[in-house]
Amino acid sequence: MKTRTIGVLGAGVMGRGVAQALAQTNHQVILIDRTPDILTRAEQSIRQNTRLMRLFESQKQAADPEAIISRIKFSTDYEMLAEVPIVIENVTEKWDIKKSVYQRIDRICHDECIFAVNTSAISITRLASVTTRAAQVIGMHFMNPVPMKPMVEVIRGYHTSDATISTAKTLVADMAKECIIVNDSPGFVTNRVMMLTINEAIFMVQEHVATVEEVDRLFKQCFGHKMGPLETADLIGLDTILLSIEVLYDSFNDSKYRPCPLLKTMVDAGLCGRKSGRGFYTYQLDNTDH
């Protein structure tokens, strides 16, 4: 296991998870976000998650939360990314926000630095086009909760070089995970299928075909899925689901990707799932987010 410093941009649910997973595998991490407040909450959340994840580790193996936190530098200063070999970007799934972030880090990071886009649906090739290093831009679609998920969907953009893919593979292996490499296409493999499934499941609830619990139980007990589509929606965040399905709709111009009105209403009402304490189900908040 190597010790090196990785830049992580965005300290929301995914950014925190990536930072924690890196720190747990002996990487030094620079975690950047816009405000000290977000970073404070990220630190509390990582400490809490590290403590709770002890449930699934033997007491011998279990990592000390403070040791993990000590490997992460929390900062609002993008300039700290100047010398890192890789930046994993996890900012909001909005094109304009991501675009300005990539233009900014393209100016700051050294020429060899690789940009790994952690996105649900935005085109890797399109994001690469706003940088001066398209060959060094790659998709790394981590799954939530990142420290517990063994697989990463890695996306080859149109110009992504073999050397960049090789570096990404090494990083994934150093994080004790595996990856599958797919070509760039809206939503990649996982989210093109998953977002459509979740959206359709929400239509089922809207049309009173079945209740939330019934939909989820059917998927779990008929198909052996660990979680039903609506539980999964709550885990991903309904706001992220809506943004992703909108990206699919815009990318394909196909009405099969139209967002369900109930999904829009729930997002407007602030019922964003697990992270907001309520979505299709209600949750115990860990007090680090609100």
Next chain:
Amino acid sequence: METTTMMPTADITTHIKTFLARVIPDHELEDEEDIFAAGYVNSLFAMQLVLFVEKEFHIAIEQADMVIENFRTVGAIARLIEHKQLVAAR
């Protein structure tokens, strides 16, 4: 002087069962039934369960107690809470 009130075991058990009923509807849980083995709940719910226990019963689960065995059954959770409350009352 602050006093620590001990909740009767039956009340603790009822509180836990009410919380679990939100994710395990239409099923009367036995006190020693393994909620994970039966596939009722997943690992993410286990983390929610710890937060619920800490908040609801005003106790802190320390690292040594952060083992899945303590949360596997309603009975195990109740015993952990009682033990913690007893230690706090001393």
